[in-house]
Amino acid sequence: MDNAGVSWATMRSLASDKSVTQQQLPAGLAHRILRYARPYIRIILPFLTIVAAVAVLGIVTPLLLKAIIDRGIVPGDIGVVVWLAVAVAGVALLEAILSLLQRWYSSRLGEGFIYDLRCEVFDHVQRMPLAFFVRAQTGALTSRLNNDIIGAQRALTNTLSSVVSNVLSLVLVLGTMFTLSWQITLIALILLPLFLLPVKWVGKRLQRVTREQMAVDAEMSSLMTERFGVGGAMLTKLYGRADEETRMFSGRAARVRDLGVLSAMYSRVFFVALTLLAALATAVVYGLGGALVIGGTFQLGTLVALAALLTRLYGPLTALSNVHVDIMTALVSFHRVFEVLDLRPMIEERTDAVALPADAGSLEFDSVSFRYPGPEEVSLASLESVARQESTPSHQVLHDVSFRAAPGEMIALVGHSGAGKTTITHLAGRLYEVDSGSVRIGGHDVRDVQLSSLYSTVGVVTQEAHLFHDTIRANLAYARPSATDEELLQALRTAQLEHLLAELPDGLDTVVGDRGYRLSGGEKQRLAIARLLLKAPPIVVLDEATAHLDSESEAAVQQALRTALSGRTSLVIAHRLATIREADRILVISDGRIAEQGTHAELLAHNGLYAELYRTQFAAQPDTVPPAGALPVGTHNGSRSGAPVGRGEA
Numbered sequence: 001m002d003n004a005g006v007s008w009a010t011m012r013s014l015a016s017d018k019s020v021t022q023q024q025l026p027a028g029l030a031h032r033i034l035r036y037a038r039p040y041i042r043i044i045l046p047f048l049t050i051v052a053a054v055a056v057l058g059i060v061t062p063l064l065l066k067a068i069i070d071r072g073i074v075p076g077d078i079g080v081v082v083w084l085a086v087a088v089a090g091v092a093l094l095e096a097i098l099s100l101l102q103r104w105y106s107s108r109l110g111e112g113f114i115y116d117l118r119c120e121v122f123d124h125v126q127r128m129p130l131a132f133f134v135r136a137q138t139g140a141l142t143s144r145l146n147n148d149i150i151g152a153q154r155a156l157t158n159t160l161s162s163v164v165s166n167v168l169s170l171v172l173v174l175g176t177m178f179t180l181s182w183q184i185t186l187i188a189l190i191l192l193p194l195f196l197l198p199v200k201w202v203g204k205r206l207q208r209v210t211r212e213q214m215a216v217d218a219e220m221s222s223l224m225t226e227r228f229g230v231g232g233a234m235l236t237k238l239y240g241r242a243d244e245e246t247r248m249f250s251g252r253a254a255r256v257r258d259l260g261v262l263s264a265m266y267s268r269v270f271f272v273a274l275t276l277l278a279a280l281a282t283a284v285v286y287g288l289g290g291a292l293v294i295g296g297t298f299q300l301g302t303l304v305a306l307a308a309l310l311t312r313l314y315g316p317l318t319a320l321s322n323v324h325v326d327i328m329t330a331l332v333s334f335h336r337v338f339e340v341l342d343l344r345p346m347i348e349e350r351t352d353a354v355a356l357p358a359d360a361g362s363l364e365f366d367s368v369s370f371r372y373p374g375p376e377e378v379s380l381a382s383l384e385s386v387a388r389q390e391s392t393p394s395h396q397v398l399h400d401v402s403f404r405a406a407p408g409e410m411i412a413l414v415g416h417s418g419a420g421k422t423t424i425t426h427l428a429g430r431l432y433e434v435d436s437g438s439v440r441i442g443g444h445d446v447r448d449v450q451l452s453s454l455y456s457t458v459g460v461v462t463q464e465a466h467l468f469h470d471t472i473r474a475n476l477a478y479a480r481p482s483a484t485d486e487e488l489l490q491a492l493r494t495a496q497l498e499h500l501l502a503e504l505p506d507g508l509d510t511v512v513g514d515r516g517y518r519l520s521g522g523e524k525q526r527l528a529i530a531r532l533l534l535k536a537p538p539i540v541v542l543d544e545a546t547a548h549l550d551s552e553s554e555a556a557v558q559q560a561l562r563t564a565l566s567g568r569t570s571l572v573i574a575h576r577l578a579t580i581r582e583a584d585r586i587l588v589i590s591d592g593r594i595a596e597q598g599t600h601a602e603l604l605a606h607n608g609l610y611a612e613l614y615r616t617q618f619a620a621q622p623d624t625v626p627p628a629g630a631l632p633v634g635t636h637n638g639s640r641s642g643a644p645v646g647r648g649e650a
C-alpha cells in the first residue's frame, strides 16, 4: 500500500478545499517553484542521495538485530553476536555522519534559496510605484517579505527531504515487514484508517488556524509598528489614548493567544492519536507475534525485528501526515511571495525609452487630467486585508492642467489645501502616470524617457525631507556617490549648514535620523537642499516646509533655496511670501484646475482667488528675503536678485 500516496492525496484535498486555502492556488505554482530550485540541482542531488541512504540504513539495524538473535544468541554463537553488534555500532556511526552531511546540504540549499528570493523581492518591491507604498502598511509588507520567504524556503529543505526520506522509509519498511510476516503487517495496516481519519480532520483545522494566525500576527505587529513610530506615539500621548490603545492591542493579542491554544490542541490531538496507534500496534505485534513464535511459525529474531520496524513505520507516517500541512503552508507562502513578484509596476520604462539630454530644462504640462489609482490597481488583495479597506472610488484630482516652465524659470504653486498642488509635483517626477494629456520634460513625454535619466533631470525636495538613519556623509553621497569631501562641504556651505557641521560631534560622520542626532526641521530641509545641490539636476521640484521656523532658520532656508534654485527650472509649492514674490509665474490651483496665473503684482491687481489667498495666508508673513548680495544668488534671466516683486510672463 502506498502510504505516501495517501498523504499526498490528503494534501491535495486540503489544497482544493476553499475553506482551508481561502484562495485557490494557481495551477502552475509547482512548476514555478521548480524553476527556482533548478540552479540548486548540484546541491539537491547529493542532498537527496544522502537522505535516501539514511532511509535505507533505517531498516538495516532491525535486520541486524534479527540476525544477532536468530543466528547468534539462540544458537549460542558468540563470534556472530560480537561481529553483528559491531556492525550495529558501525551503522549508527554512519547514520550520524550522514545526518551531519545532510544538514550541511540542506542549510546551504535553504539559505541560498532564501537569499535569492529575498533579493529578488526587495529589488522588485522597491521599484513599485509610490502608490503601492502609500497603500501597503509597512509592517504587513515586511512581515510578508520575512515570514513568507522563510515559509517558502522550508518547502525546499524540510519538506523536500521529509517527503523523500519518509516515502522511501515507508516503502522499505513495509516491504521488509511483508517479507518477515505478512499477517502482522496486514494487521498493522488495518489500524491505519484509525490514524488517517483524525489526521484529515485535524489537518484541515490546523491549516485554517495557521492561516488566521499569520493574519492576526501581521495585524498585531503592524499595530505596534504604527503606534511605536514617533508620529503614532505622539498622537497617542496628545490625545491621552493609551488605555484605548492597550485595549485594542489586547484584543488582537487575545486572538493570537486563543489561536495559539487552538493550534496547540489540534497538534496534540494528532500526536495523541499517533502515539495511541503505535502503542496498540506494538501490543498486537507482541500478542500475535509472540503466539506465532511459540507456535513455531517464525523465529524470535523476526518478532524483535518486526517490533523495531513498526516504530519506523509510524514515524514516517507521522511525518508524512504533518508534511501535508507543511507543504500547504509552504505553497501558500510561495504563492504570497509570487503575488508580490507578479505585481507589475504601473510605471515601467518602455523598451525604446530614450535618455533625456543633460540640458533638458523645460517642464510642460499639456492638458493633464489625473485621478489617483484605486487599491485594486496598485496593491494586493492579501495585503489589503491587513491594510484598511477603502471603499470609496478615488475622484478626479486634476482637470486639464496646462502650463510651461521655460528653462531657468520658477513656477510657484499656491492654492487651498487639497487643491492638487502636491499631485502636480508628483506628476512632474512621474511618481504617478497621467490619465490623459502629457507631462513633457525638455520636449519629451516623461513616458518615453529612461527612468534613470528622468530621475537625474528632476530633483525633488519634499516637505518631510527624509533622511536615512546614517551619517551625514552617507545621506549626502546618496545623491552623488562619487562626491569628494570638499564637494560635500561646499554643498553644506551653500545650504547654510556649515556652522551646524562645526557643532556636530563627528562632523560629516555624525549619524542623523530616527535613532541618531536630531536635526531641527529647518536643518533637515537644508540638508535635503544640500543633497539636491550635489545631485545638481536641471529641474527642481520643491515642497516648501510649512513647519514654523524661527526667523533665523527661515532666512537660512530661504537663502539656501535661492541658491539651489538659481539657474534651474523650478516648480515650487510655495508657502512663503518671499518665495512667491520671486516666482516668474504663480499658478493658483483650485479644485484641480489652474484658476489664475501671473506674477504676484498682476494677480493682486486681478483681485481674484490669489488676492484672497494673499490676504488670508501670506500678507501677515514677514518678508524674509535675504538682503541682496548676502549670498551668491543666481541671476537667471539676469533678474532674480532678491527684488521683492517677482516678474515674468503671465
Ligand SMILES: Nc1ncnc2c1ncn2[C@@H]1O[C@H](COP(=O)(O)OP(=O)(O)OP(=O)(O)O)[C@@H](O)[C@H]1O
Pocket: 134, 372, 373, 394, 397, 415, 416, 417, 418, 419, 420, 421, 422, 423, 424
Ligand atoms: N495617494 C492618494 N490617493 C488618493 N487620493 C489622494 C492621494 N493623495 C492625495 N489625494 C487627494 O488628491 C487631492 C489633492 O491632494 P494634494 O495633496 O495634491 O493637495 P495639495 O494642494 O497639495 O494640498 P496640501 O496643500 O494640503 O498639501 C485631495 O483631494 C486628496 O485627498
